[in-house]
Amino acid sequence: MENTKGISRARFLAGAAAAGLAGAAALQPAGQAVAAPRRQRGLKHRGVVYTVGAGETPGTAWSDARMRRDVRLIRDDLHADTLDVTGDGVDRLTATAAEAAERGLHIWLQPTLGDVPEREILDSIAECGRFAERLRRQGASVDFSVGCEFWLFVPGIIPGETVLERVENLQKGNVDMARMQRRLARFTAKAAAVGRSVFHGRLSYAAAQDEEFEPVDWRLFDIIGIDYYSYFRDPSDHVRELRRYLRWGKPLAITEFGTCAYVGAPETAGMGWNIVDYTKEPNEIKGDPVRSERTQAAYLVDLLDVFESMDLYAAMAFEFVTPDAPHRPDDPRYDLDLASYAITKPIRKDPTDPNSPWHWEPKEAYRALSHRYAQHP
Structure with a gap:
């Protein structure tokens, strides 16, 4: 799930650009604006996205013990106060949320189930929501997100049986945008x-x-959540782009932000995955990108400065670890971590064996976030 989600994020941006949607103007809000809540100084919550997919190989399969160790380090070493628990599998989602609650972290629980019938997705939302309510009643600090970019993950909104088929149809222009948005609005409601x-x-x-592509009726929700991958040289341009979401008078959470660890990755505005040739087995890096963990770290810190300056509700870096994108310092052609948004790098004991035991090591982005988060205990 981890790898699929990262790829899908960027392919959406490519599809939106191909359809002439990227950078579209904001829509006018529906209904009367709500009075703005009292604002705190700086971000209220600082965190990281933790994806709990089943894994693509036995070597990257879900591990309860690994999750518990990761959550402890996210609190005690990364110094995050918030864990964005996302992915598929109700048992995995709820186990991770419970561990985060036990550690005293603020929880952003978000099931992201895709490529299954609509009823199954709604059932997953209900099960996770009931669990989030139990945590809340027990005193945990928890927000519940019903999902992520439904147009991408929910069949029937855009033609295509899978995420990749839907993105392909979007890129080819095989989408009736008005019909898509009506279906999207119905499912979101x-x-x-x-x-x-x-x-x-x-x-x-x-x-x-992109509000013109995915116009959300934010009257349905208490917190506005945006997956944010823009690139500007001038921080004021980020502020200008994000300020439009404040017109609703509701807290704004950056539910994802990040980039990859190579020179030029931030400028791709979310298309960092595109340096991998996924048609080859094993997957192979295209061209000769220059690895630069410093580039990734600088982008994350610069965006944090923007979010802090705007006193936003929350910001969650995408993502903690991507097991299916291992680091290969011995052979840059297969260093899939170059195309990963994770702040840690998975390293296999046997780099050539996808089922090999692995561990993660921190990137510069991890250390940079740890330093910044530690300043806000």
């Missing part, structure tokens, strides 16, 4: 209703940052 029926805390949703 259903998901919000399911979430409200089981969870009585703050409800949210993680949307793409």
Whole structure:
């Protein structure tokens, strides 16, 4: 799940650009604006995304013991106060959320189930929402997001049986945009209703940052969630782009932000994955990108400065670890970590064996975030 989500994020941006949607103007808000809540100084919550997919190989399969160790280090070493628990599998999601609650972390729980019937997705939202409500009643600090970019993950909104087929149809222009947005609005309203029926805390949703492509009726939610991958040289341009979401008078959470660890990755605005040739087996890096963990770290810190200056509700770096994108210092052609948004690098005991035991090591981005997060205990 980890690798699929990262690729899908960038392929959406490529598809949006091909369809002439990237950088579209903001829509006018529906309904009367709500009075802005009292604002705190700086970010209220600083965290990281932790994806709990099943894994693509036995070597990267879900591990309860690994998760518990990771959550402890996210709190005690990364110094994050928030864990964005996302992915598929209710058992994995709830186990991770429970561990985060036990460690005293603020929880952003977001099921992201894709390529299955609509009913199964709504059932997953209901099960996770009920668990989030139990945590909330027990005193945990928890927000519940009903999902992420439904147009991408939910079949029937855009033609295509899988995520990749839907992205391909978008790129080829085989999408009736008006019909797509009507279907998207209907499903988003259903998901919000399911979430409200089981969870009585703050409800949210993680949307793409292009409002013309994915116009969300934020009256359905308490917190606005945006997956943010823009690149500007001038920080004021980030502020200008994000300020439009504040017109709703609701807290704004950056549900994902990040880039890859090579020179020029931030300028791709989310398309860092595109240096991998996924048609080859094993997957291979295209061209000769120059590895630069410093580039990734600098982008994350610069965006944090923007989010802090705007007193946003939360920002969660994408992501903690991507097991299916191992680091290969011995052979740059297969260093898939170059195309990973993770702040750690997986290293296999046997680099040529996908089932080999592995561990992660921190990148410069990890250390940079740790330093910044430690300043806000």
